[in-house]
Amino acid sequence: xxxxGRNPDADFLAGDPDAIRTVEGWVRKASGPYGASLGPNFxxxxxxxxxxxxxxxxxxxxxxxxxxxxxVWRLANHACIDRLRRERSRTWIDVETLxxxxxxxxxxxxxxxxxxxxxxxRIFNRLPESCRELFRGILEGKSYQEMSEEIGVAAGTLRxxxxxxxxxxxxxxxxxxxxxx
Amino acid sequence: MKCSEISxxxxxxxxxxxxxxxxxxxxxxxxxxxxxxADLEATVVTLRxxxxxxxxxxxxxxxxxxxxxxxxxxxxxxHLAHCAECxxxxxxxxxxxxxxxxxxxxxxxVNSRWRSLALAASIAGxxxxxxxxxxxxxxxxxxxxxxxxxxxxxxRPESHPVAQDKxxxxxxxxxxxxxRIDLQVVELLPDDLVLxxxxxxxxxxxxxxxxxxxxLLLLTNDVTDYEDHRVELxxxxxxxxxQVEGVHRQAxxxxxxxxPPGSLPADPVTILLSGKRQxxxxxxxxxxxxARSSLD
Numbered sequence: 001x002x003x004x005g006r007n008p009d010a011d012f013l014a015g016d017p018d019a020i021r022t023v024e025g026w027v028r029k030a031s032g033p034y035g036a037s038l039g040p041n042f043x044x045x046x047x048x049x050x051x052x053x054x055x056x057x058x059x060x061x062x063x064x065x066x067x068x069x070x071x072v073w074r075l076a077n078h079a080c081i082d083r084l085r086r087e088r089s090r091t092w093i094d095v096e097t098l099x100x101x102x103x104x105x106x107x108x109x110x111x112x113x114x115x116x117x118x119x120x121x122r123i124f125n126r127l128p129e130s131c132r133e134l135f136r137g138i139l140e141g142k143s144y145q146e147m148s149e150e151i152g153v154a155a156g157t158l159r160x161x162x163x164x165x166x167x168x169x170x171x172x173x174x175x176x177x178x179x180x181x
Numbered sequence: 182m183k184c185s186e187i188s189x190x191x192x193x194x195x196x197x198x199x200x201x202x203x204x205x206x207x208x209x210x211x212x213x214x215x216x217x218x219a220d221l222e223a224t225v226v227t228l229r230x231x232x233x234x235x236x237x238x239x240x241x242x243x244x245x246x247x248x249x250x251x252x253x254x255x256x257x258x259x260h261l262a263h264c265a266e267c268x269x270x271x272x273x274x275x276x277x278x279x280x281x282x283x284x285x286x287x288x289x290x291v292n293s294r295w296r297s298l299a300l301a302a303s304i305a306g307x308x309x310x311x312x313x314x315x316x317x318x319x320x321x322x323x324x325x326x327x328x329x330x331x332x333x334x335x336x337r338p339e340s341h342p343v344a345q346d347k348x349x350x351x352x353x354x355x356x357x358x359x360x361r362i363d364l365q366v367v368e369l370l371p372d373d374l375v376l377x378x379x380x381x382x383x384x385x386x387x388x389x390x391x392x393x394x395x396x397l398l399l400l401t402n403d404v405t406d407y408e409d410h411r412v413e414l415x416x417x418x419x420x421x422x423x424q425v426e427g428v429h430r431q432a433x434x435x436x437x438x439x440x441p442p443g444s445l446p447a448d449p450v451t452i453l454l455s456g457k458r459q460x461x462x463x464x465x466x467x468x469x470x471x472a473r474s475s476l477d
Binding site for chain 1: 188189192193194195196197198208211212218219220221222223224225226227228229230231232233234235236237238240241242244245253256257259260263270273274276277278280281284
């Protein structure tokens with residue numbers, strides 16, 4: 001049994017009501033700025049964060065470096081951002097389900113590797129802003145016509161631009177030297 | 182379908198926005214067209230890149246610490262510059278950590294039980310400080326009042342001129358050869374005002390009470406308007422060996438008691454000051470003194 005108050009992480013894990021109440025208060029306060037965006041999911045996120053914290057403590061992921069409160073704060077922020085991203089996540093076709101002839105190395109392996117996020121970010125960073133704007137519009141489900149009206153560029157020009165941007169992305173990926181098509 | 186038409190549909194194939202029929206037509210073309218399959222790959226890469234964001238933990242760590250994890254710092258920093266979604270998340274995280282910075286530094290202040298204890302301790306402290314302040318004021322006032330009284334005793338009023346010592350015949354009080362009365366003034370605090378462990382002693386030592394007359398100034402917090410006052414001296418067996426009624430309160434609120442030499446025994450003496458109201462005596466203060474000779 002820990003001396004109450006000295007080891008808040010141990011008290012929380014031991015189920016001390018004061019510790020649980022205090023930590024939950026921290027999670028709620030840390031998540032406050034995300035409240036408007038999370039809407040009715042706010043309470044779910046708070047509970048998710050508390051569950052995540054419990055699992056982390058059991059796995060001894062909090063090693064006492066830095067304050068426990070700061071750890072809880074960061075975890076609550078992770079949970080909120082994670083939930084917001086899940087809410088707006090887009091579905092992608094599983095290209096393996098396409099009836100296509102097999103090729104030597106899968107050209108789609110890039111998105112399956114663990115370093116994919118960093119590589120994708122690097123690729124996208126290198127694209128010109130016009131390409132980024134165009135593909136963000138596509139991600140949002142806008143048609144060429146809609147984007148044409150927004151951007152002020154003819155739809156036909158946008159179609160050509162899509163093809164060019166695609167090619168540039170592949171070029172940047174190849175120039176990284178990590179993946180061969 | 183022509184390659185140009187297929188190429189236009191690829192982004193919507195990848196993001197699953199085509200109808201079943203459109204998807205079948207595109208798949209049929211892709212089976213036989215290497216170039217369009219290459220375009221499909223490029224489309225997948227580009228759309229996934231467009232949908233990639235800074236990992237949540239890295240973004241939060243950046244907001245909390247101000248630095249990116251190595252070696253991804255430049256990539257993440259560039260992305261943050263042009264990604265409105267990541268910037269919005271970073272702004273929210275900053276707002277969250279500003280709340281952390283504004284949190285009280287001592288967690289026990291957050292606990293309601295500790296807040297109640299802190300409030301109770303504050304009130305108790307305030308009462309204690311008020312009591313000590315009152316005592317200090319009583320002490321000061323009594324001290325000043327007694328000094329004024331002593332000065333009056335020492336001063337000879339002009340209407341009653343007194344001969345100089347050398348003019349008095351021998352054997353007359355004040356005259357040559359007559360022993361001078363040695364007087365001391367001692368202020369006494371009641372027991373309930375003596376702080377245990379403080380520099381104020383529980384038993385006040387009175388010097389040379391066998392040879393000196395002693396004025397004891399009894400200080401008290403009891404300001405009740407009594408009909409009469411009484412002072413009792415009790416020995417170590419709690420027996421009253423001397424008492425006087427009709428004692429009057431001084432201007433400052435205390436009571437003075439003149440004890441002739443030798444009236445304080447060697448053992449500690451308890452002095453009780455009582456007030457009379459509606460026929461009943463109420464103890465106003467209890468004091469303890471001990472005579473101490475110069476040989477002690």
